[in-house]
Amino acid sequence: MATLSAKCMKENQMGNCGADDRVAAAAAAAAADGNDDDDGVYKRCCKVGVIGAGAGGLVTARELIREGHSVVVFEKSTTVGGVWVYEPEVDSELLGVKSDRKRVHSSMYASLRTNLPRELMSYVDYPFLPRNGRRRDGRRYPGHQEVAFYLQDFAQECELLDFIRFGVSVEHVELEMDRPDGEISWKVTTRRRVVDGFEEVVEEEVFDAVVVCSGHFSEPRIADIPGIDTWPGKEMHSHNYRDPQSFTDKSVVVIGTGASSDDISRELAEVAKEVHVSGRSWKSSVEFAKPVGRHQNIWLHSMVKCAHEDGTVEFEEGSSTVADVILHCTGYYYYYPFLDTKGLVTADNKVGPLYEHVFPPTLAPSLSFVGLPQKVIPFPLSQLQARWIAKVLSGKVQLPSQSEMMKSVQAFYAQFEASGSSMHHLHYLQGDSQFQYDDWLADQTGSEHLETWRLKMYAIAGQNRSDNPETYRDIWPDDDLHEEALSSLRKLDTNR
Numbered sequence: 001m002a003t004l005s006a007k008c009m010k011e012n013q014m015g016n017c018g019a020d021d022r023v024a025a026a027a028a029a030a031a032a033d034g035n036d037d038d039d040g041v042y043k044r045c046c047k048v049g050v051i052g053a054g055a056g057g058l059v060t061a062r063e064l065i066r067e068g069h070s071v072v073v074f075e076k077s078t079t080v081g082g083v084w085v086y087e088p089e090v091d092s093e094l095l096g097v098k099s100d101r102k103r104v105h106s107s108m109y110a111s112l113r114t115n116l117p118r119e120l121m122s123y124v125d126y127p128f129l130p131r132n133g134r135r136r137d138g139r140r141y142p143g144h145q146e147v148a149f150y151l152q153d154f155a156q157e158c159e160l161l162d163f164i165r166f167g168v169s170v171e172h173v174e175l176e177m178d179r180p181d182g183e184i185s186w187k188v189t190t191r192r193r194v195v196d197g198f199e200e201v202v203e204e205e206v207f208d209a210v211v212v213c214s215g216h217f218s219e220p221r222i223a224d225i226p227g228i229d230t231w232p233g234k235e236m237h238s239h240n241y242r243d244p245q246s247f248t249d250k251s252v253v254v255i256g257t258g259a260s261s262d263d264i265s266r267e268l269a270e271v272a273k274e275v276h277v278s279g280r281s282w283k284s285s286v287e288f289a290k291p292v293g294r295h296q297n298i299w300l301h302s303m304v305k306c307a308h309e310d311g312t313v314e315f316e317e318g319s320s321t322v323a324d325v326i327l328h329c330t331g332y333y334y335y336y337p338f339l340d341t342k343g344l345v346t347a348d349n350k351v352g353p354l355y356e357h358v359f360p361p362t363l364a365p366s367l368s369f370v371g372l373p374q375k376v377i378p379f380p381l382s383q384l385q386a387r388w389i390a391k392v393l394s395g396k397v398q399l400p401s402q403s404e405m406m407k408s409v410q411a412f413y414a415q416f417e418a419s420g421s422s423m424h425h426l427h428y429l430q431g432d433s434q435f436q437y438d439d440w441l442a443d444q445t446g447s448e449h450l451e452t453w454r455l456k457m458y459a460i461a462g463q464n465r466s467d468n469p470e471t472y473r474d475i476w477p478d479d480d481l482h483e484e485a486l487s488s489l490r491k492l493d494t495n496r
């Protein structure tokens with residue numbers, strides 16, 4: 001039976017599917033064969049623009065194509081992988097506050113190894129197992145390049161490359177509400193560099209739906225430090241940290257207690273004179289006055305209180321140090337300079353309002369976001385989000401009404417505020433809550449829940465990281481679980 005999705009698949013093969021085609025196809029297919037698929041469920045083919053070909057954009061393209069939509073992925077760089085594609089270059093301004101600075105996308109430092117075991121990072125149906133080959137890294141917590149290779153393998157083996165327009169930057173995504181059929185569409189304006197960047201081509205194209213997968217680890221957020229204007233040292237953000245060489249014999253204040261701060265402060269301690277790590281969230285057992293760990297030149301401090309003209313940095317617990325550099329490992333803003341929703345969606349420390357971190361109620365399902373949650377395992381979570389989006393767009397899965405979605409968002413905000421958590425952390429899914437969210441997403445599309453080994457392994461890996469911050473990547477306590485995971489992933493590999 002000729003169905004709409006079959007038509008979309010054909011258009012996907014041709015790399016094109018106009019909105020007008022969609023309407024014509026709908027009429028033709030409905031007249032000829034009815035418009036249901038093999039399950040007897042109405043299926044719609046949408047022309048979908050996906051912004052970004054990182055881990056989120058690739059898996060979104062895959063799920064959309066599987067569902068029979070017509071897909072175009074815009075990627076401003078020349079390759080897939082997003083943040084995992086290491087760039088030796090840095091922003092033209094190292095703190096990342098000047099809006100006219102020349103930007104790089106990746107925040108990877110040269111020595112970065114994953115902070116999650118690779119089995120956990122596997123997509124739902126595409127295992128991240130060691131592979132033979134030049135420059136491949138078989139370690140359980142591999143270097144960044146191995147993750148980039150995994151994403152390249154995924155794009156190639158799932159035949160996604162033909163759907164990606166490389167070197168094309170999305171400049172403007174504008175809401176268009178005046179379609180005769182009353183549906184929303186999006187005008188996407190792109191800029192393509194041709195011939196080594198010497199010529200630029202601006203193009204416009206209309207899409208039924210846009211999925212934003214542009215990442216959220218590129219726009220630095222920095223700590224506010226009283227007195228910093230007259231402080232004579234150098235400030236930078238971890239987004240622009242690549243290696244420790246330029247910190248040799250320096251005294252460095254590192255602000256932040258996340259994964260990057262952990263790694264970078266240890267790496268700096270190998271060459272710097274002193275490293276002072278300032279954080280809001282140390283456990284009460286932390287002793288501020290003594291050096292910590294293997295390195296006898298790392299000190300922990302409370303928050304930075306202020307900085308002075310003579311180079312001193314003061315901490316809230318009362319100590320101070322004269323520092324050469326302040327390195328902000330303080331996270332990132334959500335930032336979508338291209339997105340024009342007429343104020344219906346805003347982004348800063350959070351994106352909202354969003355139903356279940358994905359759909360803005362007033363623009364659903366034509367606009368959606370993949371990969372916003374933090375403190376999670378992003379690859380499988382993004383895949384479950386993408387699958388939900390794909391099936392909502394095709395009409396196989398229904399969303400609640402706009403007002404019900406809005407009520408749900410408001411209830412979530414109220415509950416969040418009442419818990420005393422900072423609204424900065426609205427997309428944090430701490431502890432088991434990410435797995436509850438994953439299960440909820442899977443239920444929306446009738447997919448299987450993630451395997452139970454993932455939940456157990458995540459808990460053990462987190463504890464190991466916290467107990468053994470220097471060695472957790474090479475010594476682990478879950479051999480049995482590791483075996484179980486490998487055997488489950490190998491089965492996927494052979495079934496593929």
Ligand SMILES: Cc1cc2nc3c(=O)[nH]c(=O)nc-3n(C[C@H](O)[C@H](O)[C@H](O)COP(=O)(O)OP(=O)(O)OC[C@H]3O[C@@H](n4cnc5c(N)ncnc54)[C@H](O)[C@@H]3O)c2cc1C
Pocket residue numbers: 051052053054055056057074075076077080081082083084105107108109112113114115116121168169170171213214215216217260338370371377378379
């Ligand atoms: C330092 C660091 C360490 C991390 N470590 C881990 C880890 O160990 N394990 C883990 O699972 N996760 C880790 N992460 C999280 C990581 O961000 C996610 O795993 C995941 O790669 C995010 O993928 P994404 O597709 O959402 O975003 P990205 O990887 O950022 O991809 C976004 C893509 O969109 C493109 N793009 C952006 N704007 C535009 C535009 N206007 N037009 C066209 N293209 C555009 C970019 O070029 C990029 O290719 C880490 C992140 C950082 C920063």
